[in-house]
Amino acid sequence: MVDRNDTTHDDWWRDAVIYQVYPRSWADSDGDGIGDLPGITSHLDYLAKLGVDAVWLSPFYTSPQNDAGYDVADYRDVDPLFGTLADFDALVARAHELGLRVIVDLVPNHSSSEHEWFKAALASEPGSPERARYIFRDGQGENGELPPNNWQSTFGGPAWTRVDNPDGTPGQWYLHLFDPTQPDFDWNNPEVQEEFRSVLRFWLDRGVDGFRIDVAHGLHKAEGLPDAPTDYDIANEATSLQPMWDKPAVHEVYRDWRRLVDEYRVEGKDADRILVAEAWVVPDEALAKYVRPDELHQSFNFGYLMTPWRAKDQRDSITAALxxxxxxxxxxxxxxxxxDVPRHASRLSYDIDRPTRVLGIGPDHPQPDPELGLRRARAATTVMLALPGSAYLYQGEELGLPEATTLPPEVRQDPTFVRTNGEDVGRDGCRVPVPWHADQPAFGFSPTGESWLPQPEVYGDLAPNRQEGVAGSTLELYRRLLTVRRKYGLGHGELHWQDLGDDVLAFMVVADGGRRVLVVTNFGPTPIDLPHGELLVASGSLEGHRLPTDTTAWVAPG
Known part of the structure; x- marks a missing residue:
């Protein structure tokens, strides 16, 4: 654990391991089948023992829950579903006692349609100050019956919804890059800018250590809202070519926010408060602009997440990102x-010659191979936690939880499933409540056995009480990886590639004081000899001194 009062860790985020908690699926304290803030607090000691540095909480704000809380109706309060502001304060206090920092989600691209501002906008005339907080436009066509442009929602269907005027006649259209219940703010409006400065201060004053910024690349849109190109290739073209993403003006927002959060750091007495971008931006150089010295502290590397499980692809992805x-x-x-993506214990089991699947996996899709997927997932995590920089873990991955791929249509709640008529099964499969105890109701998630999504039976076998202290278990692997990572200072290290053959990913991390760790992953069909040295950790069992396929080892050279 990091001592929050240790002033040598002011830039703690540079090598931090941060654990994502999805509140509705972590732990249910009151038996209603939905996780809550007291449930999180009750298990914070588990995270401290795991060895992470901070916890990131997905949204818990007041919300109608049309998109699992990413549709915020009140940015300054806790939804009763999850508890109260007092519960939040207790969570932060307990986390800080344990040496854990707390990062909260912030959703600035859009609000809920039940936000007081949007209600006021609907009740007001076109051109009013109330409507100017959002993106309202007149429609095309003889009577404005066509959307203002051809933009499509990320969740499927048009990105525009028409409203009625206060007198009941057909009126303007409003933009929603996601669900119709999530209208986009107009970030050219100074009132919107000031509102979010106030929201940041509200939570900083309550003791949070940072913010994960949802859709960080979407706040500003291209001037004039031109049509989107119909032949855009999402895999090979710059995100900025799309008129709704990655516009230069977003960087001014983050420079402003950086100055604000830096006010909460007292030199030599208190650590940095951080800003983290969720920005699906390519190429790597464009994403790096979000973390220039006067902007955000971190941005998720989704290119790495989507990299196929092949030695060359992995090496190329890591090299470019660094x-x-x-x-x-x-x-x-x-x-x-x-x-938002299938768990890597399932995703990585698919044929490596096919693109890595990032859409949801449903019962009608080819099913993942659980043994192969877990073996590769453990190997991939053992690579990731050796890489210089910071790392994020998603709840339950330390247990080896697979994606829930057989959820029936009637239990699915992701708006993506509804808006695509089931063509995209959505993200529910990675959001199923985690297990805590194999022999309790809902595997310890809820005292009543209620669970907002059904848990696969295999989750019971993977519960912490079945893995704690068991040599070779995925939970103990993660604990060992985090212990060694901290001991050797790998997050602050320098990576040097090693050539051990085309089917082998190998690199040396040289950390402070000259400490060295050799990381080797075998992608080939047959076991390979490990280089000489002390074996620090391996993602799977060795064959003597040989490293099997889809296995990673850390070796301290002799």
């Missing part, structure tokens, strides 16, 4: 799973 971050003096930030 180079882009180094060019702006920032640490790289690594992640393999989160609440």
């Amino acid at each position: 180079a882009a971050a180094t060019a702006v003096g920032a640490p790289q930030t690594w992640v393999l799973s989160n609440h």
Whole structure:
């Protein structure tokens, strides 16, 4: 654990391991089947023992929950579903007692349609100050019956919804890059800018240590809202070519926010409060702009998350990511799973000659191979936690939880599933409540056995009480990795590639004081000899002194 009063860790975020908690799926204290803030607080000691530095909480704000809390109706309060502001304060206090920092989600691109501002906008005339907080436009066509442009929602369907005027006649259209219940703010409006400065201060004053910024690349849109290109290739073209993403003006927002959060750091007495971008931006050089010295502290590396499980692809992805971050003096930030993509214990089991699947996995899709997926996931995590920079873990990955791939249509709640008529099964499969105890109701998630999404039976076998102290378990692997990572200072190290063959990923991390760790992953079909040295940790069992396929080892050279 990091001592929050240790002034040598003011820049703690540069090598931090941060654990994402999805509140509705972590622990339910009151038996209603939905996780809550007291449930999180009750298990913070588990995270401290795991060895992470901070916890990031997905949204817990007042919300109608049309998008699991990413539709915020009140940015300054806790939804009763999750508890109260007093519960939040207790959570932060307990986390800080344990040496854990607390990062909270911030959703600045859009609000809920039940936000007081949007209600006022609907009740007001076109051109009013109330409507100017959002992106309202007149429609095209003879009577404005067509959307203002051809933009499509990320969740499927048009990105525009028409409203009625206060007199009941058909009126303007408003923009929602996600669900219709999530209208986009107009970030050219000074009132919007000032509102979010106030929201930042509200939570900083309550003791939070940072913010993860949802859709950080979407706040500003291209001037004039032009049509989007219909032949845009999301895999190979710059995100900025799309008129709704990655516009230069977003960087002015983050320079402003950086100055604000820096006010809460007292030199030599208190550590940095951090800002983290969720920005699906390519290429790497464009993403790196978000973490220039006067902007955000971190940005998730989704390119790495989507990299195929092949030695060359992994090496190329890591090399490019490190180079882009180094060019702006920032640490790289690594992640393999989160609440928006299938868990990597399932995702990595698919044929490596096919693109890595980032859409949801449903019962009608080819099913993942659980043994292969877990073996590769453990190997991938063992690579990730050796890389210089910071790393994020998603709740339950330390247990080896697979994606819940057989959820029936009637239990699914992701708006993506509804808006695509089931063509995209959505993200519910990675959001299923985590287990705590194999022999309790809902595997210890809820005292009543209620669970907002059904848990696969295999989750019971993977509960912490079945893995604690068991040699070779995924939980104990993670604990060992985090212990060794901290001991050798790998997050602050320098990476040097080693050539051990085309089917082998190998690099040396040289940390402070000259401490060295050799990281080796075998992608080939047959075991390979490990280099000489002290074996620090391995993602799976060795065959004598040989490293099997889809296995990673850390070796301290002799």
